[in-house]
Amino acid sequence: xxxRPQLTGRAxxxxxxxxxxxxxxxxxxxxxxxxxxxxxxxxxxxxxxEAEKQALLARDRQSDDPNWIKKTAKERLHYCGPGEKCxxxxxxxxxxxxxxxxxxxxxxxxxxxxxxxxxxADKGTGRRAVTGKESVxx
Numbered sequence: 001x002x003x004r005p006q007l008t009g010r011a012x013x014x015x016x017x018x019x020x021x022x023x024x025x026x027x028x029x030x031x032x033x034x035x036x037x038x039x040x041x042x043x044x045x046x047x048x049x050e051a052e053k054q055a056l057l058a059r060d061r062q063s064d065d066p067n068w069i070k071k072t073a074k075e076r077l078h079y080c081g082p083g084e085k086c087x088x089x090x091x092x093x094x095x096x097x098x099x100x101x102x103x104x105x106x107x108x109x110x111x112x113x114x115x116x117x118x119x120x121a122d123k124g125t126g127r128r129a130v131t132g133k134e135s136v137x138x
Contacts, residue, residue: 062068073079080086 070079070081074081078086078088
């Protein structure tokens with residue numbers, strides 16, 4: 001008996017047709033998965049925005065409360081109601097900063113700065129002359 005070939009013409013055509021179907025379905029399936037992912041991301045963003053909206057609505061409802069308005073005015077604006085005694089306690093370091101007056105540094109004339117830099121370069125001491133608002137270490 002003659003041995004039948006392992007791959008017949010019909011089997012080859014069937015394999016080509018199956019590959020063609022698989023390749024034609026690959027792009028739509030990939031697009032479907034991508035769209036499902038974007039839908040889930042949009043749903044998560046919608047939930048986040050909705051939660052933010054609810055928080056803002058609660059804050060808006062809170063501003064209608066007269067006690068909240070008074071409390072906020074006292075905290076933020078240091079408001080005192082009629083008949084109340086209010087005190088403002090300042091930290092000690094704030095008072096020290098206000099009393100300390102900084103003396104501006106005296107800037108030597110430009111020619112003196114130039115001459116000092118020439119002398120320092122000549123001697124090789126590495127000393128830098130005073131420039132502008134600050135003096136560089138000696």
